[in-house]
Amino acid sequence: MENVVLVGPMGAGKSTIARGLAAVLKRSFVDADAEIERRTGVDIPTIFEFEGEEGFRQRETEMLRELLERENIVLATGGGVVMRPENRELLKQHCVLYLRVPVAEQFRRTRKSRRRPLLNAAGDPRQRLEELFRIRDPLYQEVATIVLQGRNQRVRDAVRAACEALQARRPDLCPLQTRRDEQA
Template identity: 45%
Template sequence: MGYMQSRIIYLVGPMGAGKSTIGRLLANDLGLSFTDTDQEIEARCGAEIAWIFDVEGEEGFRKREAEVLRDLSQQPAQIIATGGGTVMYAENRKIISATGFVVFLDAAVDTLVRRMEKDKSRPLLQKPNRDEVIRDLYAEREPVYRELADVVVSTSRGNPRQVVNKIVDALNQ
């Protein structure tokens, strides 16, 4: 199934895999709009994700995320970068697999740890053992990303442009 038949291309994968960076480049290449679900949630709430987590907890955040995903899935062809935990909810997986082509942007855990070293914006990483948290989240989520994916592309090596080219090649298969 090429992307022409799919209305949407979803980018799934762990925090730090490059979903937003890759998504913007890919959207530009394909002449599609780009939406990052985390940014969309912030825009709709007028609050940062960290604040939403503090006030509503992860469950409240995930409800908002599902609502945003449902809305976006009804719109025309586009690129959507999902949050790292989006796929852990059955309803979200149903929406994603029913409405688009899924690209799992994978990266080695050591790469993710390095990329997330200085990141202060992610609620799940505001812990002293962040390396361990990243490893645990990856171990828990990776099989789900892989199962949902139509194609898997590593972002550990190469630059974003090379990754986008691999995705475009996969879409044209």
């Protein structure tokens, strides 16, 4: 069975929205980064510190491959999952929702976080977010089944928007009635 996968930049709300979407769809929620941390016993910044970004990306690819073999899940991925071609090929086999968030909103959501190794390096964090957006946005678009424009909204509204987009594009994955359907 095809899984639902959320991709997008750090601070897009992938984990939060995926958790809510999983509850609505009655599927299991899995967070790829949290699963890597659980299995290694250390947080992502520590993996970056000892193995570098390439070491982390290798772990991420192995985890993605394993998790996508499961059925009936809603998966939240890390922001850089699209950087490897093999990951993009894996993602394209599933229903991928790209949470596209403006850099200004990303910066607002992530500026105080100490758990973002790519932002905590030397340099201007906002400029780094802009650079990552330029590089990654076309890759997110490449794998996306659905692109959702991230706005500063309540979680339940974002989950509802994701459900409505799924119903419109992939009703087989989201056979639910929305309030709009009920009112018609």
